[in-house]
Amino acid sequence: MKSILKLSLLVALTALLALGQTSLTSTTFSSAVAAGDEYVNLTSATGVTGRGSGATILYSGQEAMEVISISSTRARVQRGIAGSRQHAHASGATVYVGAPGAFANIAPPLGGACTAGTNQGYSPMIVVPTGRHYECEGSLWVEVNIEPDPLVTANVGTAATGVTAVEYGDGRRHITKLTFTLLTMTPVTAADAEATGILIYTLPAGAVVVNSASMSVGVYGSGTDCDADTPEVGLGTVTASGDTAILSGTATFESILTGTAATNCTGTVTLVTVSQGLGVETAGAHTVYLNSADTWAGICTITATGTVWLEWTLLD
16 A cells, blocks of 8 residues: 555646755666566666665666665666556666656646755656656756666657767657768758758657657758858658748648747757647658758858657657
């Protein structure tokens, strides 16, 4: 009964305790953990206690575990608690250690006002269902890009030419990191309103939900004609094209991440994150395009350098 109450507390928690901010203790797995293992080996057991001494949660790679008992650095655990998914972990993977109140179930509003130590009791704030990390920095909530564990090869998508993909997750729930340098988009052919785009990733076949996306991308225009342009940049399932200065005129041009105006075409980074949810049916477009649109000052070739993160779930 006590265990049920403890797990319920973890699931219901939507904000961290209003106490002085405390850094979460972390260790690593000293050996690989299989998806069905009941015992895990830790490099350090500092702060780890069994159920009889108060609940301890181990969190690694989007999986939360409750410690049942601990002997030296070997812990017997209840796997996949609080709605997280049980999966394999690599030796050396980071493991966060804390009481149930050290973890959150709902993410804070990105860019929203916060006070460290009041709104954020523990650092980092880890959201159990997604594995994303947040910090209250400069009185605003920001996401910290700490790469989750583990790397996966099952049910992954395909990176486009010139794009490197790193895949994390459990084979069904995925976080995909896409990086590219000077990726050439469709050339701008006249000094007028025009949309342009380039394929960066193709999701695997089947029904997919894109849960959220973030982009940290700088755009460049060849020559000087387009340097001062401020094109919209976004992510969609169809390549942007046609005589339009905005992406919002065609929903599929920005169906994954709504277009945001770049500061210029000289590489200043455009940073935006969205959590809107896009369902892609089996017969739907599984492609992900980096798109841009503007009333361009002249003829130019647009290239893009940066990183795109996609959080998605394969439903089939």
